Amino acid sequence: MYRIHHADCFEWLRVCQPHSLHAVCTDPPYGVLEFTEKEVSKLRAGRGGVWRLPPTIGGSQRDPLPRFTVLTDAQKLEQRRFFHEWGKALLPALVPGAHVCVAGHPILQHLVQGAMVEAGYEVRTAIMRLYFSFRGGDRPKNAEKEFPEVCVTPKGAYEPWMLFRKPIEEKTVAENLRKWKTGGLRRLSVDKPLPDSIPSGRTPNREEAISNHPCLKPQHFMRIIVRTLLPLGEGTVLDPFMGSGSTIAAAEAVGYDSVGVELDGEYFKLAESSIPRLAALYPDFTGQELQMNGEYGSIERADKQQLAMTLAEKATTYRTKVPTKSRRG
Ligand SMILES: C[S@@+](CC[C@H](N)C(=O)[O-])C[C@H]1O[C@@H](n2cnc3c(N)ncnc32)[C@H](O)[C@@H]1O
Known part of the structure; x- marks a missing residue:
């Protein structure tokens, strides 16, 4: 079961019942400014701002990416x-021992980790989503020919998903698990703990045919991460920066209760239609193995559209009464 709310998550968290959430999995605005109204309108107009279009590869158009180096x-x-304010707003809603998994960017990760520690969380390593990205690897700008063997930064091949934990309240993790159902992570299987790097790839075409959110995350990775966050498979997972809902769809596919919150009206509507369709994909994959599902290959555009149209809708959604106007005035 899932519920989704069209609201500012800061406002929503303010009225959220204490000790009602057991995990958080989210892909927030990494640099904060890329999802401000000003930058989103530039993105939608297709020009300028923090968003850039990566080079066309093999004739195919790539999705816009934010430039955090600016x-x-x-x-x-x-x-x-x-993130400090967000961490503090979230803390009362979590049970002790709840894990919070936050997607980040390698050059901004330290800022989020510092802010979350100051807000009262423990850093519990980070999980690397391994995939080929458009980040880094470039020669010095305007001197490419002069320095053909130099790259300014390494070519990016991972995305860190930072893992935090609200400190446990009981004396041991075992006691915390008994009382709150939290404190540890769910293993892939009895003899396989979750590793801290997960082979992934770009979001498959069939998923992008369902949602055109610029930051849609792949179901393969999301189901693995969401599944691990409830160690006993019990409780509720929150995504406070839901976008078009890949976390909520993953929770639904895994069989967990979840709640999503999204500020932007267009992305909220997209989530309403995308979640049931994304959740219906790969019905045999519930995040318990690392191998990529064979169905993850690309499919033709006509098939994509047909798939998006024919997948059944079965969502239960609620609109929140929380005011949607900006928290920061
Ligand atoms: C990186 S995107 C998440 C995309 C998501 N991974 C998906 O698969 O569609 C972050 C989202 O957070 C939303 N957002 C930004 N500030 C917010 C806030 N204060 N409350 C709720 N949502 C917010 C943005 O509109 C954006 O859709």
């Missing part, structure tokens, strides 16, 4: 403040 010191400070 953030100023003031914007980085704002990012740290944002």
